Amino acid sequence: MARSARRRSSPLGETRFSVSLVPAESFREDVIAGLSLPQKALPPKYFYDARGSRLFEAICRLKEYYPTRSEFALMRGRIGEIARFARQGSALIEYGSGDSRKSHLLIEALRPSAYAPVDISADALQQASARLRRRFPWLEIRAVHGDFTQPLKVPMAPSRGRRVVYFPGSTIGNLTPEEAHAFLRMTRGQVGPGGAMLVGVDLKKDANVLHAAYNDAKGVTAAFNLNLLARINRELGADFRLRRFRHYAFYNPARGRIEMHLVSLARQTVNVGNYRFAFVEGESIHTENSYKYSIEGFRALARSAGFTGKKVWLDPRGLFSLHGLVAS
Numbered sequence: 001m002a003r004s005a006r007r008r009s010s011p012l013g014e015t016r017f018s019v020s021l022v023p024a025e026s027f028r029e030d031v032i033a034g035l036s037l038p039q040k041a042l043p044p045k046y047f048y049d050a051r052g053s054r055l056f057e058a059i060c061r062l063k064e065y066y067p068t069r070s071e072f073a074l075m076r077g078r079i080g081e082i083a084r085f086a087r088q089g090s091a092l093i094e095y096g097s098g099d100s101r102k103s104h105l106l107i108e109a110l111r112p113s114a115y116a117p118v119d120i121s122a123d124a125l126q127q128a129s130a131r132l133r134r135r136f137p138w139l140e141i142r143a144v145h146g147d148f149t150q151p152l153k154v155p156m157a158p159s160r161g162r163r164v165v166y167f168p169g170s171t172i173g174n175l176t177p178e179e180a181h182a183f184l185r186m187t188r189g190q191v192g193p194g195g196a197m198l199v200g201v202d203l204k205k206d207a208n209v210l211h212a213a214y215n216d217a218k219g220v221t222a223a224f225n226l227n228l229l230a231r232i233n234r235e236l237g238a239d240f241r242l243r244r245f246r247h248y249a250f251y252n253p254a255r256g257r258i259e260m261h262l263v264s265l266a267r268q269t270v271n272v273g274n275y276r277f278a279f280v281e282g283e284s285i286h287t288e289n290s291y292k293y294s295i296e297g298f299r300a301l302a303r304s305a306g307f308t309g310k311k312v313w314l315d316p317r318g319l320f321s322l323h324g325l326v327a328s
C-alpha cells in the first residue's frame with residue numbers, strides 16, 4: 001500500500017485508507033534486538049505479512065482451532081443483545097480487524113455511523129475493505145494500516161457520535177497483561193467517558209484442548225510460526241534454514257498462556273544483515289504468547305484500566321467470552 005493516504009469513493013458510503021506504518025527499519029531493529037536477548041524472542045505482530053495473514057485465516061478453519069468458531073457462534077446467538085449494548089449508530093473502531101468477517105455481523109446489527117478497521121496487514125485490510133464495500137455500500141469505512149502497540153491516530157470525528165472499540169479474536173491475549181493494560185488505557189482515552197468496548201477473550205480451559213488448538217494435525221500453525229523466519233529471510237536478507245527449526249507450542253499453566261517457540265534442531269549460526277546469531281541445539285526463539293483469562297481475571301484487568309465490565313457473553317460450549325465494557 002502506498003505510504004500516502006488514499007481515497008476511494010462508492011455511490012453512498014466511502015472508503016478512506018490512512019497509513020501509520022511500521023517502517024522496514026523498525027522490523028530490522030526489532031528482529032536484531034529480539035535475537036540478542038538471552039531468551040531469543042520476536043514480536044508476534046510480524047507474523048502478518050500477506051502469507052501470514054492467509055495462514056492465519058487457514059488456522060481459523062481448522063477443526064482443532066475452536067476460538068474462531070466459538071466466537072462466531074456467540075456473535076450469531078447474541079447479536080441483538082450485543083448491538084443493543086453497543087448502541088445503534090455508534091462509530092465503530094476495530095483493532096486487529098483481519099478479514100473483518102465477525103464485524104459483518106456487528107455492522108449489520110449496529111449500522112454504525114462509520115467503521116474504522118485498524119490492521120498491521122495491508123493485504124488483509126484491503127481485501128476486507130473491498131468485501132465490506134460490496135456488502136455495505138452505505139458504510140463509511142476509514143481503514144487504518146498501522147500498529148496498535150504504537151501511538152496511532154484513528155480518523156474518527158467526534159461528530160460521528162458515541163465511540164465503540166471492537167477487539168475480537170482474543171488478539172488481546174497476544175499482549176502481556178502489562179501491554180494489555182496499556183492498550184486498554186489507550187482505548188479508554190479514545191472512547192471517552194461513557195464510550196464502550198467489546199473485547200473477545202479466550203477462556204482458561206483443559207490444557208489438552210489448548211494444546212490441540214496450537215498443534216494442529218495438518219501443521220498449519222507450524223507453517224504460520226515458521227513463516228516468520230521466511231519473512232525475515234525475504235525482507236531482511238537473512239539466511240534462516242527453515243528445516244533446522246521446529247514449531248513448539250505448549251500451555252504454561254503458571255503464566256496462564258500458550259507459548260509458541262521455534263526450536264533450533266542443531267547448533268548453528270544465522271546471519272541477519274551484518275549481524276550473526278549463534279544457536280545451540282534445543283535453543284528456542286519465543287514467538288508468541290496467547291494468554292487465557294478467567295471472566296473475573298479479565299474484568300479485573302479492564303477495571304484497572306478504567307473500564308467497568310457490564311456484560312459478558314459466552315458461546316454455547318463455554319469456551320470463549322465477549323466482554324461488554326463501559327468507560328467508567
Ligand code: SAH
Nearest residue numbers: 045048096097098119120121147148168169
Ligand atoms: N479480528 C480477526 C483477526 C484476528 S488475528 C479475528 O477475530 O479473526 C489478529 C489480527 O491482528 C491480524 O489481522 C493481524 O494482522 C492484526 N495485528 C496483530 N498485531 C497487530 C498490531 N500490533 N497492530 C495492528 N494489527 C495487528
Ligand code: AVI
Nearest residue numbers: 059169170171174221289290
Ligand atoms: C490472533 N491470535 C489471537 C491467535 C491466537 O490464538 O493467539 C494467533 C494464533 N497463533 C497460533 N494460532 C493462532
